[in-house]
Amino acid sequence: MMKTCSLCHSELPERYNYCYQCGEYVGDAVALKPPVSPEVEAQQQQQEWVIHYGCLTLIVLWAIFGVWFFFHMNR
Numbered sequence: 001m002m003k004t005c006s007l008c009h010s011e012l013p014e015r016y017n018y019c020y021q022c023g024e025y026v027g028d029a030v031a032l033k034p035p036v037s038p039e040v041e042a043q044q045q046q047q048e049w050v051i052h053y054g055c056l057t058l059i060v061l062w063a064i065f066g067v068w069f070f071f072h073m074n075r
């Protein structure tokens, strides 16, 4: 697997931590986090938001249903 220097865009072997062309650090931070475009990042944040509030809504609905069920059981 190759990685690309963020400064001069030359291809480097995975084991290299520094670019042999310009000396730029191309360690783990560059290798693990590929550049994400703002559009994709916004989409991911929106998905996280939907999942977060979706779960919250489900929990609230379950709580309401539980209370409703509890009162109807005791009648």
Ligand SMILES: [Zn+2]
Pocket: 005, 006, 007, 008, 009, 010, 019, 020, 021, 022, 023, 024
């Ligand atoms: Zn470089």
